[in-house]
Amino acid sequence: MLSEQVVHLLSRIVSMSTKAGATPFTWQKKTKTIVVTGKGKHKMKFWFRVQSVFWIHVLIRTIFLRVYHVRRVAEFYLCLSIFFTITLHILASLPFIMFPHDFAQFLNSSLRFFSKYEETWYSSVLKKMETSRFHVLLLALYATIGSSYLAWFDLTWLYLTFPTMDIFPNVVLPLYLQSSWIVYLIIGAFYSRLVLMMCSTFLFTMAVALIHEFYLIPKIMTDLCGETAELKISELFHVENLCPTYRAFELLYKLHMENYAYLLPPIQALLGQYGLIHNYNLILNWEDLSVSVKLFLLGQSVIVQAAWITFLTFGGWFYARSGKVLKSWKHLSGVRWSDRERKLMGKFIKSCKPMYVGYPGLMKIRKISVPRYFQGLFRGTCRMLLTLRGNKVKVKG
DSSP states (O other): OOHHHHHHHHHHHHHHHHHHHOOEEEETTTTTTEEEOOHHHHHHHHHHHHHHHHHHHHHHHHHHHHHOOOOOTHHHHHHHHHHHHHHHHHHHHHHHHHOHHOOOOOHHHHHHHHHHHHHHHHHHHHHHHHHHHHHHHHOOOOOOEEEEEEEHHHHHHHEEETSTTTSSSGGSSOOOHHTTTHHHHHHHHHHHHHHHHHHHHHHHHHHHHHOOOOIHHHHHHHHHHHGGGGTTTTGGGHHHHHHHHHHHHHHHHHHHHHHHHHHHHHHOOOOOOOOHHHHHHHSSSSSOOOOHHHHHHHHHHHHHHHHHHHHHHHHHHHHHHHHHHHHHHHSSSSSSOHHHHHHHHHHHHHOOOOOOOOTTTTTOOTHHHHHHHHHHHHHHHHHHHHHHHHHHHHHOO
16 A cells, blocks of 8 residues: 555665664565664664763753752753653664564564555555555655754754753863863764664654554555445455454554553653643743743644644544444445354454554553543643742742
8 A cells, every 4th residue: 555655765764764773674675674684783772872871961960950050940941851852762762672573573564464455455446546645645754854854953953052051961071171172073973973863763653653553554444444335345345355354454453552552651651741841841930941942842842742642633533443443344335244144243343342552451542532631731730830839939039
């Protein structure tokens, strides 16, 4: 179901992320799959260690500002914001670092399944109808590439312009080294390369998410819904075709959750705290912040929260659609089943459960998840303001 242009662009994204040290994969043109390479693993682990050192430095500076420089509000929240961002990146990169072969198997299985699905059930007419969808997907991928490199440029410019900010290692050096051009360029080179790696991780993750969560999976879920049987591919709804196709899609879904489900609860908790701290900082310290810090914190908060809310919205749609697909098989029009096939289909439907995005027993994303997230963010912000406002007044006094 992916055009040659999309596959080519995906291969370029894999190549860019591997060269940046964000992933350990390489693209195989003949088989159109990704494989793990030893060189890529070593490069990724090296830059992960560099990132860990930088993460510890930012954490120490954040605690230092909170304890010893209480009045430096802007610097403290800027360090805290960067700390949350690096932590989020570490969580996003765990599948590539801990289980690279499992992730490669998942992505290859996905591309193979979707390709075979298209060859089996899509006629040439339906393939032509998908051209406009490919253009939208291409535009989204190009926009992701552009925004990732724009973020890398902006963060590199931040160091080049303000090298003595608390988030950079320059501040812990003696004054004569801080004024050295050699030290300035060496730290800048490592920092710029580290930021490129982080942006490439988000680029690769967003590319995979766009292809799966926002194009291929919704497309499959629409095809499997019985309401479209007469208009599109009614042959798919024969018992001998529907059961193995849905089971294959179900296995693909389980592979997807195996690679990402364990990350969702900590990311949800992290982004919740991230939003609370940003809201508190922007509301109570608005007059103390400079214009550049206001724009940075506000823009970062809006982008991160909008991305997570979009993901929650998709998760709610996926869960609702999955239940609708199973119910639609009970009232198919245009498909004739024998009594034996109806009994088999009834047993098959009972054996299927609605699929969802989340972690079993801990987190299940539904349509209500988005308003609940907003509710938690609003309540948490109000409670934090009521609790900490007195502390802020005491500090000023």
